[in-house]
Amino acid sequence: MKARLVLPLMMLLNACVPASHSEVASRAVIADSTLPPMKQFSTARPATPRLSNAVLAQDFLDLAFRMESGRTLPVLTRFERPITLRVAGKPPATLAPDLARLLARLRNEAGIEVRQVTGESANITVQAISRNQIRKLLPQAACFVVPNVSTLAEYRRARRSPETDWTRLTERxxxxxxxxxxxxPQETRDCLHEELAQALGPLNDLYRLPDSVFNDDNVHTVLTGFDMLILRAYYDPALRSGMTRDQAAAALPAVLARLNPAGGTVAPHPTRATPQVWSRAIQAALGRDVSRTARMAAAQDALRIAQAQGWQDNRRAFSHYAMGRVVQMTDPAAAQGHYSAAEDYYRRTPGTDLHRAYVATQRAGYAVTRGDGAAALTVIEPHLAIAERSENAALLATLLLLKAEALQIEGRDTEARRVRLDSIGWARYGFGPDWAVRAKLREIASLNPHRGSADNLGG
Incomplete structure (x- = not known):
């Protein structure tokens, strides 16, 4: 079993400190009948990774031969025959187009042919079930993938048996x-990307990878250029199921020279391994079912470990981000200090543009609460294109809603109404049902100290 964990990093702005009024009048809520239609992304624009092949080979080996629990995988496993996939259960309407786009990307970018079928059996079965059913089995998981089963009933019977143990596989x-x-819709799509990638390829997550879904920080939610390169290498003819780590390591230089020729001229900058104690501290600091005291202790531990390790990369930045989230409600100014530190470390780390956009929501939200619309706009503007290119509708909608409040503070009401209206289509994909969209509108509107209770969010 391999699960995508739930981390509150995706809960955009939930911990922002609101102005004195926490709600707006009912007539400020956009009626269901006036909500614009849902917006969806169409064309993928993944960035081409520029990485040393020596570093890329180490990343590949650490992803392919270890699980995030720390358990070693004795051999490489993958599908060695044409791959079929079917959808079962009760899928939402948005799953079909999102799946079609993902399968097209896998064919075009990773060279993996996965054919969707409608029969009763397939190599990969995508089961669409309720969140409650998932959490009854794995309380901290948003979604998960299991070998040698096709249904939930099969998994319940085989759970904790050798049959569902990834370390015993020799071929998928x-x-x-x-x-x-x-x-x-976005959460379902995000799960689809990560779990299908791990169904096909690596099972591990590495916090040191800034530009990848194979990272438990859950910042990247659709497969990146790095991920597609890893999957293309995973299915290169020079590799096969049953290979040991040493055998794969011997074959990788030729594989990567062929797939990533530019990587032979990039100077290697290897990073140190991430201690499990830091990973556990981060997950506790951002945990949902943990006391504030425990979260504070965990965040302090994570930051202390990051400093002791001498990290200057995304892991040091994420440690500050986690601390900011923990102290935000009790000491907003201190939280902003940690967000600024996170921004500084992210800015110096290649491949972290999306991480910086997340930090920007917290920094811009704080500026809005202080009535500083100009500062909020300065923070927001550079990150709108990043959120769109990364296909993160929840992040894009949040940034646009913050921009609308900042514009209103600046007295630019017509622009504010236009931006807010634009945000709602993305919010419907990113946050889901109308009540969730309206709740996000109210949450961000409540940050604005200049907003009167009779303001109309709909324009």
Missing amino acids: RRLAIFLPNDVS
């Missing part, structure tokens, strides 16, 4: 992906 032939069907 049949597995199931369990996705939630009652969450926002």
Whole structure:
């Protein structure tokens, strides 16, 4: 079983400190009948990774031969025959187009042919079930993938048995992906990307990778250029199921020279391994079912470990981000200090543009609460294109809503109404049902100290 964990990093702005009024009048809520239609992304624009092949080979080996629990995988496993995929359960309407786009990307960018079928059996079964069903089995998981089963009933019977133990596999032939069907379209899509990538390829997540879904920080939610390169290498003819780590390591230089020729001229900058104690501290600091005291202790531990390790990369930045989230409600100024530190470390780390956009929501939200619309706009503007290119509708909608409040503070009401209206289509994909969209509108509007209770959010 391999699960995508739930980390509150995706809960954009939930911990922002609001102005004195926490709600707006009911007539400020946009009526269901006036909500613009949902917006969806169409063309993928992944960035081409510029990486040393020596570093890329080490990343590949650490991803392919270890699980995030720390358990070693004795051999490489993958599908060695044409791959079929079917969808079962009760999929939401948005799953079909999102799946079609992902399968096209896998064919075009990773060279992996996955054919969707409608029969009763397939190599990969995508089961669309309720979030409650998932959490009854794995309380901290948003979704998960399991080998050698196709249904939830099969998994319940085989759970904790050798049959569902990834370390005992020698080749992948049949597995199931369990996705939630009652969450926002974006959350279902995000699960689809990560779980299908791990159904096909690496099972590990590495916090040191800034530009990848194979990272438990859950910042990247659709497969990146790095991920597609890893998957293309995973299915290169020079590799095969049953290879040991040493055998794969011997074959990789030629594989990567062929797939990533520019990587032979890039100077290697290897990073140190991430201690499990830091990973556990980060997850506790951002945990949902942990006391504030425990979260504070965990965040302090994570930051202390990052400093002791001498990290200057995304892991040091993420440690500051986690600390900012923990202290935000009790000491907003201190939280902003940690967000500024996170921004500084991210800015110096290649491949972290999306991380910086997340930090920007917290920094801009704080500027809005202080009535500083100009500062908020300065923070927001550079990140709108990043959120769109990364296909993150929830992040894009949040940034646009913050921009609308900042514009209103600046007295630019016509622009504010236009931006707010534009944000709602993305919010419907990113946050889901109308009530969730309206809640996000109210949450961000409540940050604006200049907003009167009779203001109309709909324009």
